[in-house]
Amino acid sequence: MIDFSVNDSGDTGTLVLSGGVTIQHAVQLKETLLEGISVAKRLVVNLSDLEKADLTAVQLLCAAHRSLNDKGKSLDIEGNIADAWHSAVKDSGYTGCINTNDRSGLWTGEGN
Secondary structure, three states: EEEEEOOOOOOEEEEEEOOOOOHHHHHHHHHHHHHHHOOOOOOEEEEEOOEOOOOHHHHHHHEEEEEEEEOOEEEEOOOOHHHHHHHHHHOOOOOOOOOOOOOOOOOOOOOO
């Protein structure tokens, strides 16, 4: 499930990914991330209830992370990062998002 909302001030968008987020959800996830990048200065992602993710989800979140950084915006994590996310990152061969500071632990698993 992909759920996106923006706070009243419009500066923070919250993206909650739960259940399975795989290639079948790629178009919806991409459109939601593009909306988040365009409307919010800060995108908060909650992966705590994620049960399954694949390379598509990893690639789209990496692209969003880089795009936000390029625009001087941030991507932050809310709550714990589910084991399903860490498994998808590891299985995909990701060692980090290029040219970004991973203070969230999204790519390395550190800090969570």
